[in-house]
Amino acid sequence: MTAADPVIETRDLRVELGGNRILDGVDLVVHAGEWVTVIGPNGAGKSTFLGAVTGLVPATGDAYLLGRDVRRMRHRERARLVASVAQSPVVPPGVTVLDYVLLGRTAHIPRFGRESAADLDVVHDVLVRLELHAFTGRVLTTLSGGELQRVFLARALAQQARLLLLDEPTSALDIGHQQEVLDLVDALRRDHELTVLTTMHDLSITGAYADRVVLLAGGRVVADGTPREVITEAALATHYQARVRVIDTGDGPLVVPIRAR
Numbered sequence: 123m124t125a126a127d128p129v130i131e132t133r134d135l136r137v138e139l140g141g142n143r144i145l146d147g148v149d150l151v152v153h154a155g156e157w158v159t160v161i162g163p164n165g166a167g168k169s170t171f172l173g174a175v176t177g178l179v180p181a182t183g184d185a186y187l188l189g190r191d192v193r194r195m196r197h198r199e200r201a202r203l204v205a206s207v208a209q210s211p212v213v214p215p216g217v218t219v220l221d222y223v224l225l226g227r228t229a230h231i232p233r234f235g236r237e238s239a240a241d242l243d244v245v246h247d248v249l250v251r252l253e254l255h256a257f258t259g260r261v262l263t264t265l266s267g268g269e270l271q272r273v274f275l276a277r278a279l280a281q282q283a284r285l286l287l288l289d290e291p292t293s294a295l296d297i298g299h300q301q302e303v304l305d306l307v308d309a310l311r312r313d314h315e316l317t318v319l320t321t322m323h324d325l326s327i328t329g330a331y332a333d334r335v336v337l338l339a340g341g342r343v344v345a346d347g348t349p350r351e352v353i354t355e356a357a358l359a360t361h362y363q364a365r366v367r368v369i370d371t372g373d374g375p376l377v378v379p380i381r382a383r
């Protein structure tokens with residue numbers, strides 16, 4: 123294992139669910155500190171791919187995390203390496219924000235032990251950075267959709283893993299909170315060489331943050347490159363059947379839908 127080894131490497135990753143081929147041979151290599159966003163139309167296989175990368179969705183082919191076969195990793199070892207937020211995480215009833223975010227420290231707390239002052243400091247810091255400190259005593263089920271989505275992210279960031287997998291992390295957030303959350307992830311990436319693999323439907327936001335965009339369609343990678351290379355009018359017409367104008371802003375492509383007349 124060297125610094126240049128990929129954080130994620132998949133080879134010919136295939137998934138079948140309900141008799142249908144959902145992933146049809148996905149090869150992807152992601153290096154430390156990269157931000158890669160997987161885009162694609164509904165049902166393209168984006169969430170399935172994130173699940174297969176972490177070994178949670180049964181797949182054939184190879185999936186390596188830091189050179190280790192993900193299927194051979196123990197749960198605790200994987201939790202120290204990968205923090206992930208699913209598209210619709212389970213909301214446990216009766217659990218407060220503080221207790222939920224503390225769950226992110228589980229892999230750092232000795233078995234049968236309790237959280238340390240350092241664990242509480244990490245959690246407090248994340249809650250402040252995501253403007254959630256006023257919510258610590260609130261039960262999750264009383265939060266708004268956007269507040270809840272930030273709490274899910276807070277738990278993942280409290281894990282202090284090297285790899286962050288986020289499935290549509292900002293789908294419920296207003297534009298200000300989208301920026302706050304993604305800027306925080308970006309800062310952690312720069313300061314701690316965090317590697318980020320995310321899915322996203324907002325292509326303008328994708329273009330603003332990702333180094334690399336992977337377009338998945340029909341379970342296959344059909345484009346892989348910079349946002350400017352991948353997010354094109356032609357690709358969006360072909361794979362999303364979308365009529366859009368793509369404007370190059372200098373900070374990334376801006377995708378504007380064209381209304382039918």
Ligand SMILES: Nc1ncnc2c1ncn2[C@@H]1O[C@H](COP(=O)(O)OP(=O)(O)OP(=O)(O)O)[C@@H](O)[C@H]1O
Nearest residue numbers: 139140142144162163164165166167168169170171
């Ligand atoms: N357990 C299952 N049995 C059968 N089909 C499944 C199962 N789980 C997922 N699928 C199908 O696999 C396909 C890919 O699903 P996936 O959630 O990975 O897509 P996605 O690209 O993340 O979509 P979206 O943008 O809508 O979130 C979909 O057609 C979905 O219906």
